[in-house]
Amino acid sequence: QQQVKQSPQSLIVQKGGISIINCAYENTAFDYFPWYQQFPGKGPALLIAIRPDVSEKKEGRFTISFNKSAKQFSLHIMDSQPGDSATYFCAASGLGAGNNRKLIWGLGTSLAVNP
Amino acid sequence: DADVTQTPRNRITKTGKRIMLECSQTKGHDRMYWYRQDPGLGLRLIYYSFDVKDINKGEISDGYSVSRQAQAKFSLSLESAIPNQTALYFCATSDQAGDTQYFGPGTRLTVL
Numbered sequence: 549q550q551q552v553k554q555s556p557q558s559l560i561v562q563k564g565g566i567s568i569i570n571c572a573y574e575n576t577a578f579d580y581f582p583w584y585q586q587f588p589g590k591g592p593a594l595l596i597a598i599r600p601d602v603s604e605k606k607e608g609r610f611t612i613s614f615n616k617s618a619k620q621f622s623l624h625i626m627d628s629q630p631g632d633s634a635t636y637f638c639a640a641s642g643l644g645a646g647n648n649r650k651l652i653w654g655l656g657t658s659l660a661v662n663p
Numbered sequence: 664d665a666d667v668t669q670t671p672r673n674r675i676t677k678t679g680k681r682i683m684l685e686c687s688q689t690k691g692h693d694r695m696y697w698y699r700q701d702p703g704l705g706l707r708l709i710y711y712s713f714d715v716k717d718i719n720k721g722e723i724s725d726g727y728s729v730s731r732q733a734q735a736k737f738s739l740s741l742e743s744a745i746p747n748q749t750a751l752y753f754c755a756t757s758d759q760a761g762d763t764q765y766f767g768p769g770t771r772l773t774v775l
Binding site: 592593594641650654 | 667703704705706713753755760761762763764765766767768769
């Protein structure tokens with residue numbers, strides 16, 4: 549059972565356009581929602597993250613929108629550039645068994661930005 | 664120097680061989696993780712360790728074993744490699760809060 553559902557699986561956007569990747573979760577105990585960016589040949593790296601006490605967080609061209617009631621969050625990349633071409637993973641974190649925090653991953657979205 | 668290093672970066676081996684992938688970190692984190700990445704399947708957790716004496720199975724531990732030799736070192740072994748273990752393997756670390764994970768560059772393993 550996929551606890552964090554990510555869509556689309558792949559996305560092609562023109563340079564300058566807006567890239568939007570969506571994630572939905574089921575467990576209301578999740579309280580931290582990061583996005584990771586992975587370039588070819590590299591490991592994933594934290595891009596931006598949000599906690600459910602705010603509905604939006606912006607860092608440069610990257611924005612997370614969070615809808616607690618719908619249990620959904622999304623990544624928006626404004627003015628998309630070819631250098632943004634990468635795989636993006638959403639994730640959700642919360643307390644799991646043994647009072648340890650556990651990170652649950654979406655399946656990833658492959659973004660290609662055409663010049 | 665990279666905070667999380669993995670060796671080897673690429674490995675081609677044959678079915679039935681024993682393989683060890685190594686991970687070292689200089690971040691001083693207690694928690695370490697091994698993931699495999701397959702196209703369309705995302706990152707799947709193989710094993711994780713909260714400290715040297717605490718090792719736990721992840722969602723796909725069958726066919727794999729691990730060793731935490733020190734706080735900074737976490738190795739993944741395939742006792743008898745099979746072709747469906749061909750994948751990209753990542754080591755990661757986190758602090759005790761566990762929310763942010765720091766990944767190594769990955770090992771591309773091919774089992775023929």
